[in-house]
Amino acid sequence: MWAELLPVGRDAATGGYHRFAWTPPELACRAWFLDEARRRGLEVEHDANGNMIAWWLPRDGTRDGAVLTGSHLDSVPGGGAFDGPLGVVSAFAAVDLLRERGIPLRRPIGIGAFAEEEGARFGVACLGSRLLTGAIDPARARALTDGDGRTFAGVLHAAGLDPEAIGPDEDLLGRIGCYVELHVEQGRALQKPVGIASAIVPHGRWRFDFGGEGNHAGTTGLADRRDPMLPFAGMVLAARDAAERNGTVATVGKVRVVPGGVNAIASSVTAWLDARGPADEAVRRTVAEVDEAARLAARPHRVSVDLAEESYTEIVDFNLALRDRVGKALGGVPVLPTGAGHDAGVLSSRLPAAMLFVRNPTGISHAPAEYAEPADCLAGVEALTAVLADLACG
Incomplete structure (x- = not known):
């Protein structure tokens, strides 16, 4: 068999x-x-x-x-x-x-x-x-x-x-x-x-949607960019830090970038967070801290952030x-x-x-x-x- x-x-x-x-x-x-x-x-x-x-x-x-x-x-x-x-x-x-x-x-x-x-x-x-x-x-x-x-x-x-x-x-x-x-x-x-x-x-999956503005990678000045990849990167690093603080594990293993061109600033990024830990409170706190860090990172770049829980098991x-x-x-x-x-x-x-x-x-x-x-x-x-x-x- x-x-x-x-x-x-x-x-x-x-x-x-x-x-x-x-x-x-x-x-x-x-x-x-x-x-x-x-x-x-x-x-x-x-x-x-x-x-x-x-x-x-x-x-x-x-x-x-x-x-x-x-x-x-x-x-x-x-x-x-x-x-x-x-x-x-x-x-x-x-x-x-x-x-x-x-x-x-x-x-x-x-x-x-x-x-x-x-x-x-x-x-x-x-x-x-x-x-x-x-x-x-x-x-x-x-x-x-x-x-x-x-x-x-x-x-x-x-x-x-x-x-x-x-x-x-x-x-x-x-x-x-x-x-x-x-x-x-x-x-x-x-x-x-x-x-x-x-x-x-306890374990669950959450989806982060970062909304920016697609544009040309060579002709758009840094000050004019609304690049969702930057707060996304901050969110990934924040997940590791939050997991260490709360005694949990947190993983970003899947990301979708639109349009996904080498010479294009992304218009949107969708990333999935997997978080697990010994207690419900620790897992929830980890996700909340990652969400807060993502929104702080997004603000100076004029990028929107939406969070959705896709599944959770106590x-x-x-x-x-x-x-x-x-x-x-x-x-x-x-x-x-x-x-x-x-x-x-x-x-x-x-x-x-x-x-x-x-x-x-x-x-x-x-x-x-x-x-x-x-x-x-x-x-x-x-x-x-x-x-x-x-x-x-x-």
């Missing part, structure tokens, strides 16, 4: 992955998912939000109290191979082991592949699970646009989905008893092959009872928090959720060097199998 997915959406020059929601590489991953489900005789359910679930049902056909696992198949720009797909591949492998070992199934097991988890195309992370749980307004989601100006509603329609049908699915949520997501560790804190998540720290403490049960099933493994957002964090607002981490010796994620040793990946499959056996077969 892993070998089949590895080439899909991979940049031959950099080794990074470009699997954005409903683009050809991500659609190829979806086709792979459907093939794996059919190969096992699993029943596939497509919800209105673009999420997919492959169901293994007990002999009595019951659909309630299900144990959902899985992850996502999309990637960040130039991302690694493991972030997302490892959880989906491991879920299929765990079902295979349960069947091979003849463990009788008492509750359904679902393997989920959630849509637009990274937010790389439409800007809102965990969009599929946010829509499913009601964490985002469907009207707002329909209006989201990608870098080419295509709306989320238009992309859904082109994919054969009804944009007017997106939103919370109480029937589906009501059939799920809990969710357990396996994911590659996104850091280097884990010293054992497998660990359990205790919490997800601290997520995973269900303690489920976490303890997962830990008991594994015989005791390390427990650690994470600074990365996941569908498990979004789903935890509506049902018990837990996460397993597989060790990442490089400590690198969202980049081609992201890695997990094969032996650790197999240990992750065994751990997930043990958890599913306890939750769905016990």
